[in-house]
Amino acid sequence: MTVALLTDKYELTMLAAALRDGTAHRRTTFEVFARRLPEGRRYGVVAGTGRFVEALAEFTFAPEILAGLADFLDSRTLDFLAGYRFGGDVDGYAEGELYFPGSPVLSVHGTFAECVVLETLVLSILNHDTAIASAAARMVSVANGRPMIEMGSRRTHEMAAVAAARAAYLAGFAGSSNLAAQQRYGVPALGTAAHAFTLLHTTEAGPDERAAFRGQVEALGVDTTLLVDTYDITAGVANAIAVAGPQLGAVRIDSGDLGVLARQVRRQLDDLGATGTQIVVSGDLDEFAIAALRAEPVDSYGVGTSVVTGSGAPTAGMVYKLVEVDGMPVAKRSSHKESLGGRKQSLRLAKPSGTIVEEVVHPYGEAPPEPSGFTARPLTVPLVTAGVPVQGAHPAVDLAAARERVTVGLHSLPWDGLKLSRGEPAIPTRLVPPKA
Amino acid sequence: MTVALLTDKYELTMLAAALRDGTAHRRTTFEVFARRLPEGRRYGVVAGTGRFVEALAEFTFAPEILAGLADFLDSRTLDFLAGYRFGGDVDGYAEGELYFPGSPVLSVHGTFAECVVLETLVLSILNHDTAIASAAARMVSVANGRPMIEMGSRRTHEMAAVAAARAAYLAGFAGSSNLAAQQRYGVPALGTAAHAFTLLHTTEAGPDERAAFRGQVEALGVDTTLLVDTYDITAGVANAIAVAGPQLGAVRIDSGDLGVLARQVRRQLDDLGATGTQIVVSGDLDEFAIAALRAEPVDSYGVGTSVVTGSGAPTAGMVYKLVEVDGMPVAKRSSHKESLGGRKQSLRLAKPSGTIVEEVVHPYGEAPPEPSGFTARPLTVPLVTAGVPVQGAHPAVDLAAARERVTVGLHSLPWDGLKLSRGEPAIPTRLVPPKA
Structure with a gap:
């Protein structure tokens, strides 16, 4: 089974429409995040990043695959896919990091055309692996x-x-x-x-x-x-x-x-x-x-x-949202699904004891002033640069480091963050809006 | 990823022990069944059979795979695996059939050695696909x-x-x-x-x-x-x-x-x-x-x-149990996991209107007398004979027939079997014990 077909049809129809009307080459940022944790959970554990980086290298369309898509795609789109190889950047949380609602777990930067086709693959991997790791961490704890x-x-x-x-x-x-x-x-x-x-x-x-x-x-x-x-x-x-x-x-x-x-x-x-x-x-x-x-x-x-099966939460519920187009923040506005546009980074504040107190999600390149008395640890790290995986971002190599991050992460939680009973996220997430 | 590695280690360690002590070549029947339906569900829909039959043909151990197993297997076991190709029989429910607690959904017949190694593969496929089909059928209904x-x-x-x-x-x-x-x-x-x-x-x-x-x-x-x-x-x-x-x-x-x-x-x-x-x-x-x-x-x-995610039931909870050895029924006896030994078949009784009333699971070759006023439809069909798939047992070919079976099956349920609310299985299962 070719990796490139682990994709929803609408990604390719959107690509076709965007190639036709000239928007396909706009610079975009897509962000993977969870609006909330599974019901009652106090933290989640990021997993799957390494598998995604590995799969990305295999995300290409062989001629026999393209033949099977020719019934609904025009030749321009088929030509684009024939030459497809992701050449953008990916940054996000290292595997094993804790995450909370709104944490920008992974961001994909590149043209609309090269980013839009990755939605299903990245979400499938992260939603599955994160659901398992998050349940497993509670058991380990x-x-x-x-x-x-x-x-x-x-x-x-x-x-x-x-x-x-x-x-x-x-x-x-x-x-x-x-x-x-x-x-x-x-x-x-x-x-x-x-x-x-x-x-x-x-x-x-x-x-x-x-x-x-x-x-x-x-x-x-x-x-x-x-x-x-x-x-x-x-x-x-x-x-x-x-x-x-x-x-x-x-x-x-x-x-x-x-x-x-x-x-x-x-x-x-x-x-x-x-x-x-x-x-x-x-x-x-x-x-x-x-x-x-x-x-x-x-x-x-x-x-x-x-x-x-994620102990009651078989999927992490992460989404892949377009947050920036040619430098402009964009966001869906209807209903209750508002989210903050713009490319983001994040950091986590901790007391001198190491106990974490807040997740701060801020516009890319605009770190907020560090509040006195807390340490701030940046969470967003480069994973892929110009299509090339950053060293160490491979699924097998990184497991020991990821295991260590989980251990450290569980230790850093406030004591009630480790309770099994249903509750709120262990720490709040603060979304810092872009400067006007 | 080779299909043969989608296996739990203990299947191969059991194989090694059985090859060593001479029990590996006993004739066995392993049965796939669910002790119960997911909580509150009134019926399930069998799915995955076609995928299993397809995967079975690819279940072989290439030399590079064996090299990775040599740290815990002896040369006798490695030799056996090098020549492995399933040569036994499989029978069971066609895809799309309804099932109930105790339905012998699939049975695998062959030597212990050739059957034991299939446990994880057959259960992974059936537990996953059946969980999805069962949830989907409720939505379709x-x-x-x-x-x-x-x-x-x-x-x-x-x-x-x-x-x-x-x-x-x-x-x-x-x-x-x-x-x-x-x-x-x-x-x-x-x-x-x-x-x-x-x-x-x-x-x-x-x-x-x-x-x-x-x-x-x-x-x-x-x-x-x-x-x-x-x-x-x-x-x-x-x-x-x-x-x-x-x-x-x-x-x-x-x-x-x-x-x-x-x-x-x-x-x-x-x-x-x-x-x-x-x-x-x-x-x-x-x-x-x-x-x-x-x-x-x-x-x-x-x-x-x-x-x-199976709408609250992400796995069908089916098990793969050894039920017969050299013609003798066998069964675990401790705790609350009793089950009936022996190779089985089943049939489903219906009123003349077509409404089903009972699932009858009986010893292989010993159909019980048909109760007057009901029709009895045999549910157990051959799927693989001497290692060769029975025609039509392929995953793509059979989808239309399976869809038709689901439609017919949903129609055959007593009216309260279609209710969404939690309840008992729509029909009881009668286990007919082997003649003494």
């Missing part, structure tokens, strides 16, 4: 240092799963079940066995859990994780230690009341001398269930559906 | 014949967007904004212009909506759809007709109180003699908003976020 494994590939589109694994890792997950995410982005791949493996070892005499555990330990070593809840959990734990010995790496519990079971299994493991054997829990976990397990003897969490 | 356009590509992962466009079309949408879905699956691509095009025509003298409309009409003809809510809607409609004349194809309203505005715009268009000019509405529509607009003079709907 409440897990309080216990590792989490993303294992929700099966609950989302097969390619979305790869990006979701990357976004969850970016937000602080320890790894993912997804093999493609490992090969493509270096996300650590984790996982050992499902119930099917235990069930496979059924004979005419009935289930044989020990045979399954033996098979797994022989193949994967005693450091593996044995899934103990296929039949009876107490018997499962006993079988696991009988087969692997007290050096067993971990047991996984995937069903039932996980808190109660974790305590019971911990006691049983300790009684069996398997004091170093860890307990992994999984099964419909979300940030609230993870928080509820904080007092329990759980060593790590496997999280599936909730993280890959 | 309440739209009551008015065409709907899927335009949510920007709100979901860029590749998920293509599959979402296909799934929405399968469920009865008229088309999609997504160009890739048109080239790949023949989904009609629709769309004309965004607010950016109107804003682009700003000059130093200010906005010039008429110039934008003129540019669009010159490029796309008077049959185009003009977006009239960038500035003032009443002025927008006046400008649209002034530029295009009363033969204008349609106007689109994307913000505000759509019902009130539709009435007002209809009156204005009629007064201007544009009685044939249609009204398209868009902007945060879901099935409830569509239902609320049934009495208004709306000609078609553009639906974005809600359809591509």
Whole structure:
């Protein structure tokens, strides 16, 4: 599937009309931002920027693709697309930065023709990846240092799963079940066995859990994780230690009341001398269930559906709006969708303690005076210059830096910004209008 | 991205263990089913089957892929994967069929080794596409014949967007904004212009909506759809007709109180003699908003976020469970996840009027006696035989047939099965246990 077709038809019909009436070559700025956070969320985590920069380089129209567009595009437009290669600039928030309503997360600068065709691609990537990273960061925050494994590939589109694994890792997950995410982005791949493996070892005499555990330990070593809840959990734990010995790496519990079971299994493991054997829990976990397990003897969490579907907010709701034409700010005026025109930058104010207090979005090149007693950190960084990615803006390379930004960002939030309950954005956004 | 890596690591570690302990070549059946429908839903619509069958043919491991797996797999497993090509059977529900809790939507038959590695791929595709088609069908049902356009590509992962466009079309949408879905699956691509095009025509003298409309009409003809809510809607409609004349194809309203505005715009268009000019509405529509607009003079709907995110249910929650090993039924027994083992088929009972009354899931080859007064329609059809797709099981070819199945299926529901409000599944599922 060619990247350039991951586009809405109206982008190309607008291009055709603009090429015809002479407006296609006006200098424009399109801005990606979210009018609001998903309901009740207090912060979001930017993700997808690296994937967008990578995809941008592949956004070209091969002849066979153009042939499929010839039924609704004129030859002028087809000729333009045949030579298309983005030659403008992109700036915005580095991956892993927090964002708030109105944060200019990404801006694309170039001719109308070269910018308008990117709308769907940039929004698809940022809306998806940001939704996942934002949900994942809440889970990381409440897990309080216990590792989490993303294992929700099966609950989302097969390619979305790869990006979701990357976004969850970016937000602080320890790894993912997804093999493609490992090969493509270096996300650590984790996982050992499902119930099917235990069930496979059924004979005419009935289930044989020990045979399954033996098979797994022989193949994967005693450091593996044995899934103990296929039949009876107490018997499962006993079988696991009988087969692997007290050096067993971990047991996984995937069903039932996980808190109660974790305590019971911990006691049983300790009684069996398997004091170093860890307990992994999984099964419909979300940030609230993870928080509820904080007092329990759980060593790590496997999280599936909730993280890959954004835990109730499967899209970040970002938009791609034309904000400037030939240096003039422009904005839609009808209804309740007003926004401030003009190319923007932003900075974030913090107390000397590091706790953030305000997001300041200001016209490009016109930083407001720094209020005394606060530090101001600029958030807008160059990502693509004249069509060429700025070094380090690649999706795999940057993951470590992005993970660090999430850690720092979560630390910088006022304490109530980390609460799971619904609330307002953790800090206000101040939009500084252009000088008249 | 190779299809074979869209896989969870544990499938390959289980494979390694099963190859080592001799269980890999047991004959197995894995079943895809949903334990329940998304909360409050009364039916679901199966989608993705065609995409899965297509992907299955590409599920092979090239040498460079195997090189990336060599850090955790032994040479026996790597050799097996090098020669992997699915050679088993697949049967299940045709795309577009309704399904209910426990419906055996898809079953995969073959050796453990060849079936276990498909878990993530089959679930990713079915869980995603089914979630979208199920949400879309509710919208189609309440739209009551008015065409709907899927335009949510920007709100979901860029590749998920293509599959979402296909799934929405399968469920009865008229088309999609997504160009890739048109080239790949023949989904009609629709769309004309965004607010950016109107804003682009700003000059130093200010906005010039008429110039934008003129540019669009010159490029796309008077049959185009003009977006009239960038500035003032009443002025927008006046400008649209002034530029295009009363033969204008349609106007689109994307913000505000759509019902009130539709009435007002209809009156204005009629007064201007544009009685044939249609009204398209868009902007945060879901099935409830569509239902609320049934009495208004709306000609078609553009639906974005809600359809591509499954309108509150972004995944269908289907699972892939080992149900039979060498002819023996097997099932997990712990906690509340009990399910019935054994290879299954199903049929749906209907009254002579065509209204369905029950889903009957029975052991393979053992159809229960047909209750008098009802007709029984078998639902399980062959999809892949000895690794070869059954004719017609391809994702593009079958879309027309799948759309027809959705139409027939919605017609067959008891009247309260079509209600939007939360409720129980429209018909019960009866699980017939294997003969002892």
